[in-house]
Amino acid sequence: MDIHSALIALRDPMGIPFSPWLFQGLMVLTFALHILLVNLVVGGVCLAVYHHLNGGEYGKKLSKTLARCSTVNLSLAIVLGVAPLLFVQVIYDPFWYTANSISAWWAMAFLLVITLGFLSLYVFYLKRSQEPSGFGLFGILALVMVVFAGVIMSMFAMQQLLPEKWLSWYVVKGSLQTLGGGFHAFSLGRFLHFMVPAFVNIGIYMMLYAWYFRPRADFDQGYLDWVGKSGIRLAKIAAMIQVVIGFWWLFSVPMKFSFYRNPVFLIGAALGVLVMAALMMAQKDPERYAVPMGILSLVAVLGMSAAREVLRMGYLGQFDYSIYRYPVNLDLGSTALFLVTFVMGLVVIAYPIAIAFKLGRGTLSVEEG
Amino acid sequence: MYPIFEFPVVGGGMIIALIATFHILPCHLATGGFWITYFLERKAYAENDADLLEFLKKFTLMVLIFCFVTGSLTGVGIWFASTIISPRAISGLIHNYVWGWATEWVFFLIEIVTIYIYYYTFGKISRKAHLRIGLLYAMAAWLSMVIITGILAFMMTPGKWAETGNFFDGFFNPTYWPQLFFRTSMMFAIAGAYAAVVASFIKNLKTRKTVIKTAGAWGLGGLLAAGLFALWYYHQLPARTLEIIDAFAYAKNMLHVSLGVAVIAGIYFVTLLLGFVNIARPLVTIAMTVVIFIGIGGGESVREIGRRPYLIPGYLYSNQIIAHEVKNKGISSEVDAFTEGGILSHYYFIPDSLRQVNDKNYLQAGEVIAKLECVICHTMQDNGRSSLPGLIKDMGMTSAEDLFYFLESLGDYPYMPKFAGSEVERRATATFLSKLAGDETAAEVDPQWILHGDE
Numbered sequence: 001m002d003i004h005s006a007l008i009a010l011r012d013p014m015g016i017p018f019s020p021w022l023f024q025g026l027m028v029l030t031f032a033l034h035i036l037l038v039n040l041v042v043g044g045v046c047l048a049v050y051h052h053l054n055g056g057e058y059g060k061k062l063s064k065t066l067a068r069c070s071t072v073n074l075s076l077a078i079v080l081g082v083a084p085l086l087f088v089q090v091i092y093d094p095f096w097y098t099a100n101s102i103s104a105w106w107a108m109a110f111l112l113v114i115t116l117g118f119l120s121l122y123v124f125y126l127k128r129s130q131e132p133s134g135f136g137l138f139g140i141l142a143l144v145m146v147v148f149a150g151v152i153m154s155m156f157a158m159q160q161l162l163p164e165k166w167l168s169w170y171v172v173k174g175s176l177q178t179l180g181g182g183f184h185a186f187s188l189g190r191f192l193h194f195m196v197p198a199f200v201n202i203g204i205y206m207m208l209y210a211w212y213f214r215p216r217a218d219f220d221q222g223y224l225d226w227v228g229k230s231g232i233r234l235a236k237i238a239a240m241i242q243v244v245i246g247f248w249w250l251f252s253v254p255m256k257f258s259f260y261r262n263p264v265f266l267i268g269a270a271l272g273v274l275v276m277a278a279l280m281m282a283q284k285d286p287e288r289y290a291v292p293m294g295i296l297s298l299v300a301v302l303g304m305s306a307a308r309e310v311l312r313m314g315y316l317g318q319f320d321y322s323i324y325r326y327p328v329n330l331d332l333g334s335t336a337l338f339l340v341t342f343v344m345g346l347v348v349i350a351y352p353i354a355i356a357f358k359l360g361r362g363t364l365s366v367e368e369g
Numbered sequence: 370m371y372p373i374f375e376f377p378v379v380g381g382g383m384i385i386a387l388i389a390t391f392h393i394l395p396c397h398l399a400t401g402g403f404w405i406t407y408f409l410e411r412k413a414y415a416e417n418d419a420d421l422l423e424f425l426k427k428f429t430l431m432v433l434i435f436c437f438v439t440g441s442l443t444g445v446g447i448w449f450a451s452t453i454i455s456p457r458a459i460s461g462l463i464h465n466y467v468w469g470w471a472t473e474w475v476f477f478l479i480e481i482v483t484i485y486i487y488y489y490t491f492g493k494i495s496r497k498a499h500l501r502i503g504l505l506y507a508m509a510a511w512l513s514m515v516i517i518t519g520i521l522a523f524m525m526t527p528g529k530w531a532e533t534g535n536f537f538d539g540f541f542n543p544t545y546w547p548q549l550f551f552r553t554s555m556m557f558a559i560a561g562a563y564a565a566v567v568a569s570f571i572k573n574l575k576t577r578k579t580v581i582k583t584a585g586a587w588g589l590g591g592l593l594a595a596g597l598f599a600l601w602y603y604h605q606l607p608a609r610t611l612e613i614i615d616a617f618a619y620a621k622n623m624l625h626v627s628l629g630v631a632v633i634a635g636i637y638f639v640t641l642l643l644g645f646v647n648i649a650r651p652l653v654t655i656a657m658t659v660v661i662f663i664g665i666g667g668g669e670s671v672r673e674i675g676r677r678p679y680l681i682p683g684y685l686y687s688n689q690i691i692a693h694e695v696k697n698k699g700i701s702s703e704v705d706a707f708t709e710g711g712i713l714s715h716y717y718f719i720p721d722s723l724r725q726v727n728d729k730n731y732l733q734a735g736e737v738i739a740k741l742e743c744v745i746c747h748t749m750q751d752n753g754r755s756s757l758p759g760l761i762k763d764m765g766m767t768s769a770e771d772l773f774y775f776l777e778s779l780g781d782y783p784y785m786p787k788f789a790g791s792e793v794e795r796r797a798t799a800t801f802l803s804k805l806a807g808d809e810t811a812a813e814v815d816p817q818w819i820l821h822g823d824e
Contacts, residue, residue, distance in 0.1 A: 001724075006717035010371065012457075013691070013700045014464035017536070023467075072485050075437050079481050082445060083474055089452075089463050097371050097456035104374040104453035108384075111446045118438045170372050171720050174733075178375040178740060180453065329698055334468035334536040338475075345475035348509075352486040352502050359493055 003163050003319045010094035017331035020323040023087045024309065030083035032305035035194060036201060036298065037077035042146055043202025044070040045121065047234075049139035052128065058226045065209070066202075067125040067139065074118055074146070091323040092160065095316070099159035102170055104180025110152045117145025151191065158185035161315040189249035196242045197301065200275065203235025204293050207282075211290035216362045228286040232279060235293075239276035246272060257314040268307035271300035370689065371456045372718045373740045378753040381454030382746055386673060388446045390666040394658070395440030398563045399480065400514045401556030402432045403507035405564055405587055409580070410503060414496050420576040422492070428567045429488045435563075437481065455745055457689035458680040465539065466520050473516040479509035514556065518549045524681060525672065526607060531683035534697035547602035554595035558634065561588025562661055565641055566654040574646060581649045585641025592635055607682075610675040613784050623670040630664025633657075677784040686786035688742045707789040712738060726797045728816035735801025738794055742786070749805065758806045767808035769818075772799035793820060 001009075016023065048066035051059035088096050100107050121142035128135045159166075162185055169184045170177055210228030213219045246269060253259050260266075275296055282289035313322070358364035376384055406425055413421035451459035463470065483506035490499060519540035523530065525548075530539030561584040568580035614620045637657050640648045678687050684700075686692045691703040707715060714724050719737055726734045739757070740749070747757040761767055766775060776795050780787030788795055796819045804811035 001717050009715070009717065012460045012464040014461055014698055016464060017468060026471075075441070075481055075485070078441050078445065079474075079477050082477065083471070085445070085448065086463065086467065086470055086474065089460065090467050093460050093464075097452060097460060100449070100452045101372040101374050101456060107449045107453050111442060111449055115438065115442050118442070122434055122438070166372075167718065170718050174720050174722065176373065176719065176737065176740075178373045178744075179377075180372075180374040327699075329534065331468070331536050334466075338468040338471045341472045341475045345479055348479055348505065349482045352483050352505065355494060355498060355502070356486045356490060359490060364494065 004321065007094045007163065007319055007321050010098070011326065012093050015327035015329040016090055017329060018335045019328060020091050020326045022335075023090045024323060027084050027087035027091070028305045028309050029302070030080060030087070031308075032298075032302040034077060034080040034084055035305065036301045037073050037080055038146075038150065038194075039198040039201040039301075040073045040205055041070050041077055041198075042143070042150070042195060043198035044073060044205070045124075045139060045143045045146060046198070047202060048124070049136055049143055052124075052139060053136045058223050061223060062206075062227060062230075064128070067121070067128065069205075070142075071118075071121055071125055074121060078114075091326060092312075092316075094321075095160035095163065096156075098163070098166055099156045102166065102177070102180065103155065103159065103182050103184065106152050106155065106180075106183060110149055113145050113152070114149045117142045117149060120145060147195070150195065151186070154191045154194065155183055155186050158187055158190065161185075161312060163316075163319060187249070187252060189245065189252045192245045193242070193249045193304075196238055196245050197304075199238030200235045200242060200279075201297055201301075203231040203233070203238060203279075204290070204297050206231025206234070207286045207290040208294050211287040212361060214287060224287075228290070232283055232286040236276070236279040236283070239272075239279055243272060243276055253311065257311070259311055259314060262307075262310055262314075264303075264310040265307045268300075268303035271296075271303040275300045370712075370716050370718075370741060373737075373744060374453045375740065375744050375749070376454070378748055378750050380746070380748045380754045381450075381744070382673075383754055385447065385450045385454055386666075386669065388443050388450050390662070390669050392440065392443035392447060393665050393669070394559060394662055395436040396444065396514075397552070397556040397559040398432060399436035399440055400507075400510040401558075401560030401591070402428075402436070402563060403484075403503055403510060404557065405560050405583065406432075407500065407503045407507055409583060410500060412579075412583075414500075418576070418579075420571075420573045421579060424568070424571055424576055424580060426488070426491045427570075428564065429484070429491070431567050432563075433484055433488055437484070441477075455680065455689060458685060461681055461685055462520065462524070465536070466523070468536070469516055469520055469540065473513045476509045476513035476516065480506055480513065483509065511553070511556075514552055515549060518552055519545055522548045525610070525676060526605070527681060527683055531693070531695060532697070534695050543607075544602060544605045547598050547605050551595055551598035551602050554591045554598055557587045557591030558589075558595060558638075559591075559661065561585065561591060561638060561641075562634070562654070562658050565649055566651070566658055569649045569651045569654040577649065578644050578646055581641045581646065582644050585638045585643070588638035589635065589642055592631060592638060596631065606675065609682075609783060613677055614671060614675055616783065617674055620671050620674040623667040623674075626667035627664045627671070630660055630667065634661055634664065674784075678782075678786040686789075688745050688786050690742070690786065690789045692786065704787050704789045708791065711791040711794050712741065712789055713794060716741065726793045726819065728820060731797040731816060731819045732801050732804065734794065735797035735799070738790055738798045739801055739805070742789065742798075757802070761802060761806040767803055767806040768810050769796070769800040769803040769808075769814050772802050775799075792822060796822065 044066040048063045048070060051063035052067075055063055120138045124135055124139040124142055127138070159169075165184070169182055206227050210224040210231070214221075214224055250260060275293075278289070278293060278296055282293055316322075355364065374381065406428060409421060410425055412418070413425065448459065483502050487499065487502045487506055490502070519542075522542050522545040523539045526542045526544045527539050528542030529535070530542070564584035565581055565588070568577050568584060571577040571580065614624065634657070637648075676682060676687070679685060679692065680687050680689070683693055684691065684695055686704075690707070691700060694701045703715075711725075713719065713726070713734060716737075723730055723734050723737060743757055747753075747755045747760070749757055751758050753759075761772070764775070766772065773796050776788040776799055779785045788798075790798065800811060800814045800819060803814070
């Protein structure tokens with residue numbers, strides 16, 4: 001049995017209820033939102049711990065804010081992560097299930113690691129004021145766990161791309177490795193390319209923080225200046241490192257894919273460089289450029305997510321596997337159910353978000369709130 | 370078929386069951402908790418009760434941590450556990466119900482946004498707006514239950530889906546409505562139990578009494594309603610399921626455990642309703658939550674056993690082999706294909722030397738087939754849960770020949786899938802099982818019998 005036939009046989013016989021492009025589009029979009037939130041958690045916890053242990057008056061204040069924001073961001077990251085997890089199983093089921101089955105213990109470890117990380121983060125946030133430095137350990141534990149969870153997910157992503165190696169991982173000396181302990185593939189360049197933006201995005205987040213709270217008279221204006229400037233400094237340095245990492249990763253991708261010539265990759269890379277250039281230009285007045293930088297960074301993450309998907313299609317195209325040939329058993333009723341609920345959901349959450357936004361900024365009117 | 374993952378001694382099924390059972394506590398609390406919160410918040414505003422509002426803030430934080438850490442992670446955990454233990458089952462469900470799950474996800478989004486905003490805006494926005502956000506959360510959470518119940522009920526009774534393959538035919542199946550009402554009632558009971566836990570830490574006696582009386586009322590009401598809907602649910606179960614529950618002493622015991630827990634929980638809620646503040650101590654309220662957890666575990670075990678020999682009745686066997694065709698989806702039975710052409714030739718994750726059974730590899734081939742068809746429910750260890758060697762020894766037929774005929778008749782048992790494989794593969798599997806059970810004659814099996822039978 002050759003790999004192509006095996007992949008086709010592994011595909012779910014139920015087919016999919018709508019054209020593959022819709023699932024692919026939703027997967028790319030929701031993955032971008034998920035990884036952006038993961039970035040904010042990693043960057044946020046890292047800074048929160050650093051300033052908790054080393055910070056001055058402003059640093060400690062920022063640490064408290066970031067610890068609190070990180071609990072919310074981690075919740076959002078998990079919920080947003082459910083969607084790409086769902087869609088990858090729809091169109092890339094042979095790859096996702098095989099990568100997980102071969103390394104089953106790591107899939108279970110992932111759950112334990114992320115649970116421990118989350119609980120540690122809550123302990124760090126809620127108990128930190130009781131003993132200023134002692135609970136920093138929980139912050140460190142939360143950070144280690146979140147990064148470790150990222151390592152495991154990155155491993156699964158890599159293992160999915162290498163179906164030609166599955167058999168050699170699973171059958172060793174004629175014997176089936178049914179205990180699922182293997183950790184077979186990992187690319188440091190790829191992993192760092194997801195992790196370094198954590199510092200770009202948390203830096204921009206800090207710029208947005210300064211911009212958002214500026215109208216509030218009860219906020220220390222000097223503190224907001226410090227947050228905004230520290231944010232852009234961090235984001236700028238991280239963006240430069242990210243460009244270097246990007247090239248490193250690019251050179252580790254097999255040349256046969258000609259990835260460097262792919263238009264989606266080129267747009268993604270251009271967006272990354274644009275973020276770096278824009279950060280340099282925004283240095284003089286971080287708050288003024290906070291919102292455009294936030295939007296630009298979101299678009300850049302979306303570009304990275306799309307480039308990642310194009311790369312996956314390149315890897316899997318070697319085995320003549322294309323999601324566009326996935327059998328479709330059209331089901332318009334259930335497709336409409338989702339799309340209508342999705343639009344309705346966005347409308348519904350706009351109300352509480354608007355209330356919270358105005359309340360935090362101090363612009364909530366009596367009639368509204 | 371995907372690479373086999375074995376969870377020695379404990380068995381993979383138990384891992385899914387443990388995570389799924391635990392998940393019920395936070396997810397039902399997440400759906401039910403805010404109806405109580407909404408009710409108490411209105412009461413607190415009407416009576417200007419600042420202590421009660423303080424309790425609600427703490428309660429919300431506890432719901433946030435418990436439901437949105439352990440709840441969301443165990444929810445994802447069920448997916449991950451199913452992915453590694455039963456990938457084709459979760460894949461089948463997802464490919465059929467992807468839009469159902471995606472719709473549920475939209476409600477998750479609304480839940481997470483509203484609960485955080487609800488918590489952080491306590492006392493900072495108008496009462497009306499705050500209540501509205503709480504109500505939005507409660508409705509979104511319950512709507513997520515409306516959706517997931519369709520998928521859960523489908524796994525029990527797929528209804529007309531087996532003929533039509535239609536999403537809604539499977540969704541609104543014979544056990545959908547009783548399950549939805551049952552789960553809705555249970556969410557109030559679980560929320561009541563959890564409110565009592567948080568109330569047991571309240572120092573102010575008046576507030577504690579108010580909350581435990583409310584918790585008792587909601588808990589008892591939920592439990593009584595759940596009892597009625599459980600009866601309806603039971604009567605909607607197919608004859609096959611009732612026969613299996615009746616045949617399995619374990620299933621009957623679990624059913625009794627659930628009923629026993631329901632009675633104990635009922636008495637507990639009555640004492641809360643009567644305002645016995647001394648009962649509502651942390652040790653008691655936490656212990657009662659554990660007792661309720663055991664009751665849920667009992668009920669879930671019965672549900673799991675009742676599905677046998679299927680993961681998706683009328684379609685997929687519990688060992689992930691497609692049992693029956695689904696014409697409207699263009700799916701044909703794998704049992705027939707594997708019986709005709711052998712299972713090993715259809716399985717990618719083996720060395721080429723194992724694709725055909727021969728006089729050298731028959732034991733290894735038999736082992737692979739046994740694992741492919743059995744390890745989801747059975748373990749290969751003597752001391753394991755639902756131990757395969759143990760069960761074979763208990764049956765008292767351990768020779769390869771006896772087991773060969775036993776495997777042939779496997780489909781006659783209402784709770785067992787048919788053996789899927791060629792005759793040669795069945796003999797190889799029987800020989801491996803005979804050896805696994807420690808039968809001395811296994812070593813003397815003639816390889817020619819494996820290949821050609823009794824010709």
